[in-house]
Amino acid sequence: MNWSYLGTALVIIVVIRLVKAYISNRWGPVLVPMLEKVFGTTKWEELVLQHVKKHAVAGDPDSVMQTFDNLCTTRKWTLKTAGKRGEMIDSVICDTKPHVCLEMGTSCGYTAVRIGRLLAPGAQLLTLEPNPQLARVSEEMLQLAGLRDKVTVITADADDVIPHLTKKYDVTNIDIVFLDYWKDSYIRDLKLIEEHGLLKNGFVVVTEQKGDSQDTDHTVEYNTGAEKFECILKPVDGDDTSVGRGGGHHRSS
Numbered sequence: 001m002n003w004s005y006l007g008t009a010l011v012i013i014v015v016i017r018l019v020k021a022y023i024s025n026r027w028g029p030v031l032v033p034m035l036e037k038v039f040g041t042t043k044w045e046e047l048v049l050q051h052v053k054k055h056a057v058a059g060d061p062d063s064v065m066q067t068f069d070n071l072c073t074t075r076k077w078t079l080k081t082a083g084k085r086g087e088m089i090d091s092v093i094c095d096t097k098p099h100v101c102l103e104m105g106t107s108c109g110y111t112a113v114r115i116g117r118l119l120a121p122g123a124q125l126l127t128l129e130p131n132p133q134l135a136r137v138s139e140e141m142l143q144l145a146g147l148r149d150k151v152t153v154i155t156a157d158a159d160d161v162i163p164h165l166t167k168k169y170d171v172t173n174i175d176i177v178f179l180d181y182w183k184d185s186y187i188r189d190l191k192l193i194e195e196h197g198l199l200k201n202g203f204v205v206v207t208e209q210k211g212d213s214q215d216t217d218h219t220v221e222y223n224t225g226a227e228k229f230e231c232i233l234k235p236v237d238g239d240d241t242s243v244g245r246g247g248g249h250h251r252s253s
Ligand SMILES: C[S@@+](CC[C@H](N)C(=O)[O-])C[C@H]1O[C@@H](n2cnc3c(N)ncnc32)[C@H](O)[C@@H]1O
Pocket: 080, 081, 104, 105, 106, 107, 108, 109, 110, 111, 112, 128, 129, 130, 131, 134, 156, 157, 158, 159, 180, 181, 182, 185
């Protein structure tokens, strides 16, 4: 056997692999969408999932979150629940030590992983997502993060599910409601939660997107519309995120 040929072949294989890994990590996020435009699309949620599956450490929620966040940063996709707002959500979960959380708006499951990783044994998060493709992706994301036993993805609109939370999901008291979907529905769905007696002494967390043109006065509407919630506004990145307590008196700071 000619050892110099074998050595050269091995070096070539290693170099090809390194170049491929470099291109896929460095340029993949830029090239893939361009190729999609030309040859047809892979949905963005599928890209996120495949990227996270490939690069995150299975069973490690922080690695899943970090990989997700890194991809969004590279692609310049907005992930409003990462960064300082994400830390604020973490602090609400850690301070409240919830037994039951309800998230409205799962998307690919970033916040579901974020909240799920902080839940104590026996605590649970129910997260609602009407888009079946996103719901499936978020389930896989949670599976990868090792959180399927703590987080249940429900494929439905919030207003369809809320009336059935007690009968179908055995929920009688929610400790934290996290609102991150279409703001026009917040007051309606919060009232529905109230009507069904599901938030006796719980917190409401709202991601504010005051930068969005039509939402400038949303916080005011939220405060006055749901008077029974104590509401504390926390400025995050020049935007406001609200944390409110059900059953208390309305307050703003
Ligand atoms: C801003 S994204 C959620 C992002 C997610 N919380 C995160 O940070 O990882 C909003 C999601 O709300 C979902 N949505 C829309 N209408 C809804 C409804 N009526 N009930 C629950 N979710 C809804 C959308 O399909 C979308 O995926």
